[in-house]
Amino acid sequence: MAVSRRDLFRGGFTVTAMSALGAAATPVAVGEARAVARPRIYTCTEWGARAANGTIDVLDRKPTYIVVHHTAGTNATDYTVEHAFQISREIQDFHMDERGWIDTGQQLTNSRGGFVTEGRHRSVEILDGGTRHVQGANVADHNSEIIGIENEGLYTSVDVPQALWDSLVQLVAYIGQQYGIAPSEIRGHRDFNATECPGELLYGRLPELREAVAAAMGVPAPEATRSWPLLKTGARNEKVQALQHLLRAHGFELQADGTFGASTFAAVRRLAEANGVTCQPCYAGRSVDESGFAGVTTWPLLVRTVRAGDTGEVARAAQVLIAARGLRFAPDRVIDIPTWQDLLA
Ligand SMILES: [Zn+2]
Incomplete structure (x- = not known):
């Protein structure tokens, strides 16, 4: 067979070597200089937090990841510090009274006006110390290893205000410096749970955030990171069709029509329930059921290695993705996990 330039894995399809999520964290040599100035962070006392309804867990370890969220609430146009205090109180009330948590879930909150407030009590004191970690509640199954920032607003289709972006860069750089992350x-x-958070727009800017933070910290910019796509109700494309074939391979009866409708949502939800997969929903001024969204916790339950000549629903899922890219399957190759991620990117 003639090998065309567009044959899969042979030039037209770039497979970049990166650390996938779950790989060991790369420690950063920050060096002697402390490049990043400490940002102004308003404490719980300053914004008038309620007392926590229980003991704050302080772990004798540093967090491994810095996680970016959006609150999924209103895109307010009040950019004052008073408003930042107000949303901090609203989030705490919601987390304590509706979710039943002991305190605010996230460690830090960043307002659309660029004001940073402390979330869970003791988060600022412990961050300044740089050796321990206040365990929060913002990423299900990963709270011992992540420090989370809730950014005020909903960024599914609009971009963040410049003031929010600037304060986010400085805050993340400071956290990185303090912990050597x-x-x-x-x-x-969404790199940990099947959630829309932090919105398509803000999530799409994470590579830019990593670069800006690297520049602020005076360390090299990182390579891109592999991830799984987030698919939700209303999506209509070849990735949905591939997902449907994979669900069919697992015994779910639904049509592989490429449209993410109620039957796909229900199947993904049942898959998550059957596997004990949960998601810690972020504060929301709106109520969206994300329990059937397909994301980082969904795909690994479904994909399997595919080789040329394989048949069946899993192979059909791969074929759909390969065809959509105008590629052909080189007969000596296999589709392993990193390749699935590249095909779904
Ligand atoms: Zn979130």
Whole structure:
């Protein structure tokens, strides 16, 4: 067979070597100089937090990842510090009274006006110390290893205000410096849970955030990181069709029509329930059921290695993705996990 330039894995399809999520964190050599100035962070006392309803867990370890969230609430146009205090109180009330948590879930909150406030009590004191970690509640199954920042607003289709962006860069750089966390370990909530958070727009800017933080810290910019796509109700493309074939391979009866409708949502939800997969929803001024969204916790339950000549629903899922890219499957290659991620990127 003639090998065309567009044959899969043979020039037209770039497979970049990167650390996938779950790989060991890369420690960063920050050096002697402390390059990043400490940002102004308003404490719980300053914004008038309620007392926590229980003991704050302070772990004798540093967090591994810095996680970016959006609150999924209103894109307010009040950019004052008073408003930043107000949303801090609203989030705390919601987390304590509705979610039943002991305190605010996230460690830090960043307002659209660029004001940073402390979330869970003791987060600022412990961050300044740089050796321990206040365990929060913002990324299910990963709270012992992540420090989370809730950014005020909903960034599914609009970009963040410049003031929010600037304060986010400075804050993340300071956290990175305090804990020696490399910019490569900056993640979005959806890199851990099947959630839309932090929104398509803000999530799409994480590579830029890693670069800006690296520059602020005076360390090299990281390579891109592999991830799994987030698919939700209303999506209509070849990735949805591939997902549907994979679900069919697992015994779910639904049509592989490429449209993410109610039957796909229900199947993904049942898959998550059957595997004990949860998601810690972020504060939301709106109520969106994300329990059937397909994301980082969904795909690994479904994909399997595919080789040329394989048949069946899993192979059909791969074929859909390969065809959509105008590629052909080189007969001596296999589609392993990193390749699935590249095909779904
Ligand atoms: Zn989130």
